[in-house]
Amino acid sequence: MLDIRLIRENPDLVRDALKKRQADTEIVDKILTLDENRREILGEVEKLKAERNAVSKEIGRMKDAESRQEKIAAMRTVGDQIKSLDDDLRDVDAELTSTMATLPNIPSDATPYGVDESENVVIKTVGKIPEFDFNPQAHWDLGPALDIIDFERGVKMTGSRFYVLSGAGARLQRALIAYMLDLHIKQGYTEKYTPFMVKKETVYGAGQLPKFADNLYKDHEEDLYMVPTAEVPLTGYHAGEILEDADLPKAYTAYTPCFRREKMSAGRDVRGIKRGHQFDKVEMYMFVKPEDSDAAFEKMMADAEETVALLGLPYRILQLCTGDLGFGATMTYDIEVWAAGCNEWLEVSSVSNVTDFQARRANIRYKPEGSKKNKFVHTLNGSGMGLPRVLIAVMENYQQEDGSIIIPEVLRPWMGGVKVIK
């Protein structure tokens, strides 16, 4: 959610932001009209309410029955007017809010302009793309051969794009989760275990609703949503709260499964375990003072990078351009790892500075030291990281000619002595 004042006072800034995102700008005019309309009605109804309040107090003190009745009758009319204006106000308010809710955040000046993902900027590439003296296999061949990924049974039980990890495969994923959480704790994050199902308001607060309604799984009986990312419960964690200046920044990490309905046709992009409807992810999340969010962004980015670097995987960092930026983000870096069998870069992490966009929706503020006025915090989120794709990269990059997979050194503490999956 953007600040209505910003839109009111600086509509061109907002229009410009929408253009950079390749989005239509007429929504701005709609908002301006609704806002003007709202304030006009508000002024009117508040004047009437002030009158009613004053006269009602008078009535309470009046002794003379006749003039008292007169006042009561007069106020009955005013009451009707108020009711009708209040109805109008509610309608305009609701429309204004729902329209505002569809407006994306304003890209940072540091975000490069671009039309779509083809214009994202590669910031750096680290590590060498491994070379094999044999033909490296993709995980969808390696996995079933080692009996660590079972596609058929996943499909049998649930449907396409579901799978079962088995034996050392399941354990390897669990090792990755434990490795990531323990590393993030060392980096200064506090671990949270959150609900995996949340209320509509919680999803809305994180900015996933209304825009991504079609991509969410929902329990209609209880009106609960399955989380599409831990970002949702971690944003909701402090929703409606006023945080203490001294308690900031707050840095959290959480492991959750993520559930996404997104319907995509079968093909290269969804092959194997690249893009299931259910996947695991470890997330980093921060609540910071506005003046600290740039530095927090750099830290989170460094933390994400360390996570992939310690695994010994070749990776590259991309800065998203304005046309590819997520709905709530002002600036985003993606980390992609090289997958030797798929022969492509896979996105495993996305780190974003959301500024006050989620905080405004979820109403998360803090009391600045020595100031009376509460301010919205800035929030940042970053994956650290998406499990299936890291699993793919480990499997494919650490494979050997006989189809076995060497376990990276950093994961061995959680592998119970297993050094090679064969």
Added chain:
RNA sequence: GGAGGGAUGGCCGAGUGGACGAAGGCGCCUGUCUUGAAAACAGGUUAGGUGCAAGCCUACGAGGGUUCGAAUCCCUCUCCCUCCGCCA
């Protein structure tokens, strides 16, 4: 799933139709006193909207209703607690 009880400011808690944004206490802040602190005393201490401002409006779990007027009466919902049932 059934029965009952409850929800008021940072916390405790009073308030059953009229000067109540809300008594009292605790906590916190400021001042007086003090070398300093404590104590005592005095004052202050919710958030949002709107307006150039003075101010005005809104909010006592949420939403609706009754009324000239609602923390207070009525309806619906949500959450919490106790007991029964069921259950990892």
